[in-house]
Structure formats: C-alpha cells, structure tokens
Amino acid sequence: MTAPIRLVLVDDHHMFRSGVKAELGEAGVTGGGRPLEVVGEAGNVDSAVSVITQTRPDVVLLDVHLPGGNGKGGSDVITGCPGALSESGGPVRFLALSVSDAAEDVIAVIRAGARGYVTKTISGTELAGAIGRVADGDAVFSPRLAGFVLDAFGAAAGEIAEVDEELDRLSAREREVMRLIARGYQYKEVAKELFISVKTVETHVSSVLRKLQLSSRHELTAWAMGRRLL
Structure with a gap:
C-alpha cells in the first residue's frame, strides 16, 4: 500500500482549516495516487513550529499571514523549523496557501524556503495535486505568481x-x-x-x-x- 503524504495545516481560521480538510477528503488522493493524511493543525506561528516538530510531516500547508512569531507570518514558521525532517527522513516541505496574490507576500515566503505558493481559489483536486508535487520535491505556483518569483530570483x-x-x-x-x-x-x-x-x-x-x-x-x-x- 502506498504510504500517505503526512500533512500539517496552518491557518488562523479554524473554519478554513475544516474546509480544506473536507476538500482534500473529497479529493482523496494526489495526482500520483498517494493518499493524504492530516496529522496536525495550528493557528499561529508558535503552535505551528511546535506541531511540525512533534509530528514531522511531509508537507506543511500554511497561510502567509499568521499571528505570533516575529510578525512575518508563514515565513516565521519556515525559519522556525530549520533543517526539519519528516517521519520518513526527508525534508519537511512547505506550500503556501493564501488569499493574497501580492508580489511581496509571494517573494517573502519563497525566500524563507517554501516550495510553492497557491491561492485560495484553487480547487480541492488541484490542491491535492499541488501537495503531491511539493512532496515529490517539485516547485508549484499558481500561474500568474510564477512571474514574481522569476523576476525576484533572476536578479540573484x-x-x-x-x-x-x-x-x-x-x-x-x-x-x-x-x-x-x-x-x-x-x-x-x-x-x-x-x-x-x-x-x-x-x-x-x-x-x-x-x-x-x-x-x-x-x-x-x-x-x-x-x-x-x-
């Protein structure tokens, strides 16, 4: 049996987290056929770092605007877990899921180490596919957001x-x-x-x-x- 992708959800709105779980539950599996298992949730930076450390997920799905930490939201979550490893021994990977499509939000969280950024207009099936691709090490962006990243990192x-x-x-x-x-x-x-x-x-x-x-x-x-x- 294919091992599930272990997932932590980080968003300060409980109802939104419940909605994401329901959507992913309906999607069932990623595009690659791997099931998804939510192993933890958090609503702020500090609890997110704690949950990630304890559960060692494969992927963390997080909002970019969160209370706590140093005021940098999702970026604080990522930098608060340096070198974090999943239960399977691979790196914990982060996928930003936000209502914001502002260039500064996208660039900040990618610079912090996120593997991708999608907006909350994404469907459950598309989100499951994005999680699967990030778990496999790919970078995933909503179409118009990729240009922000190319522009920002092209200068480096x-x-x-x-x-x-x-x-x-x-x-x-x-x-x-x-x-x-x-x-x-x-x-x-x-x-x-x-x-x-x-x-x-x-x-x-x-x-x-x-x-x-x-x-x-x-x-x-x-x-x-x-x-x-x-």
Whole structure:
C-alpha cells in the first residue's frame, strides 16, 4: 500500500482549516495516487513550529499571514523549523496557501524556503495535486505568481553562480544521486530509481560528500535545501 503524504495545516481560521480538510477528503488522493493524511493543525506561528516538530510531516500547508512569531507570518514558521525532517527522513516541505496574490507576500515566503505558493481559489483536486508535487520535491505556483518569483530570483545572479560552481564539482550522475538522497530516498530506492546497483549508489554518495566537504546525509539535505535544489 502506498504510504500517505503526512500533512500539517496552518491557518488562523479554524473554519478554513475544516474546509480544506473536507476538500482534500473529497479529493482523496494526489495526482500520483498517494493518499493524504492530516496529522496536525495550528493557528499561529508558535503552535505551528511546535506541531511540525512533534509530528514531522511531509508537507506543511500554511497561510502567509499568521499571528505570533516575529510578525512575518508563514515565513516565521519556515525559519522556525530549520533543517526539519519528516517521519520518513526527508525534508519537511512547505506550500503556501493564501488569499493574497501580492508580489511581496509571494517573494517573502519563497525566500524563507517554501516550495510553492497557491491561492485560495484553487480547487480541492488541484490542491491535492499541488501537495503531491511539493512532496515529490517539485516547485508549484499558481500561474500568474510564477512571474514574481522569476523576476525576484533572476536578479540573484551571484547566488546562482555560487551554487553552479559547487554543482560543477559533481558529475551528472552524482547530481542525480545527491538530489534523491537529499530528498530522503534510501540507497535501495535510489538504485531502483536510477537503475544502478546499491554499491554504485554508496560510491556516488561517498564521492558527493567528499567533494562538497560534508560528513552525513543530514548535512547533505541541509546543504541542498539551503540552495533550493530539492
């Protein structure tokens, strides 16, 4: 049986959270066929960080405007959970769901580390699909919001060059292995995904850690997350 995507809902309106749960319940599964399981809820920044730490979900669906923290709403939730890992060992991923489509809100939460941003006009089926894609490591945006992100991050040429320089140390196969390991895949799963042996995976992981001067897969996950490579 396919493991469910474990989800935490963060919004300061209880009725809205109930509505999202109902919509996702009707949708049933993501586009990839994985069921969804809500494992926690929160209505402010501080309780959200606590719930995420305790439940270790795969995906956090959060509003960008929340009480508490340092006044930065959803961004405070994300930065309050640095390097958080899900129960399966992969990184906790964040998807913003907000009524706001303001450029400053989109850019702020993406800079904080969210993997996507969708507005509350989205249907339950579309939201389930977006959650599934974020859980798999993809970036997801409502159509007109993607332009804000491209404009904002297109200006960060120096930052992109630095990441490219680090990635240039790795071969194409090492990059593939790095991304899968950083996403929480086990060696056997990587081997199956890339059609190589477990021994070859181990060799590539050792080489990646050596070239990036890292000592563990947890450090590798943090490295990849910090450079938005997941």
